Amino acid sequence: MRKLLLVAILSAMFGENVTQEQLDKGNKKCLAGEFRTCGTLGELYQYGIFGVAQDFAKAAAYYRLTCEAGVRLGCHNFAIYSFNQNDKQSAKEYFKKACDLGKDDPATQNTPDNKARWQKACDMHEVLR
Numbered sequence: 001m002r003k004l005l006l007v008a009i010l011s012a013m014f015g016e017n018v019t020q021e022q023l024d025k026g027n028k029k030c031l032a033g034e035f036r037t038c039g040t041l042g043e044l045y046q047y048g049i050f051g052v053a054q055d056f057a058k059a060a061a062y063y064r065l066t067c068e069a070g071v072r073l074g075c076h077n078f079a080i081y082s083f084n085q086n087d088k089q090s091a092k093e094y095f096k097k098a099c100d101l102g103k104d105d106p107a108t109q110n111t112p113d114n115k116a117r118w119q120k121a122c123d124m125h126e127v128l129r
Contacts, residue, residue, distance in 0.1 A: 017051030018044060030062065035069035038062045042077060056081060067094060072101035072108060076121050083124070092128035095121045 023041070030038035042062035048054025060081040066074025079094035102108035102118035109115055 023052065030065060033069070035066050035071055035074070038066040038069070039071060039074055039077075042066065042074070046077070056084075067097060070101060072098050072105060072118065072121075075101060076117060079121065079124065088128055092125055095125040095128065098122075099125050 023044075026037050026041050030041060039062065042059045044050060044052040044059075045055045045062065046059035060078055063074045063078040063081065067078050068074075075094045075098035079091045079098060082088075082090035082094060098121035099118065102114075102121065107114060108118045
């Protein structure tokens, strides 16, 4: 469901394919502090959609930037990447960050999907302890 929603939103933004120029512009915005753009770039690379070649390492780098800026979903996504890379220590650290960031966040706590995703991050931190 989340991927379908993401595809619909990104399709409205980019049309059929993302150009290299758009990726470069997005990268500049991300590095300039527009961290929602970092998350969008991470998702483009994670899913390999809209003509962007799938690249998990690039996706992870964008998610990490997003997390370091205090965005819960970036921490969650980077934790999953770390877990899948067998880096349990980083996964534990970033699941904890996602859990801590979501605890008092109204956007996280007021929607069932976000709250469930947040709870999974908290649960994974406990499992990896």
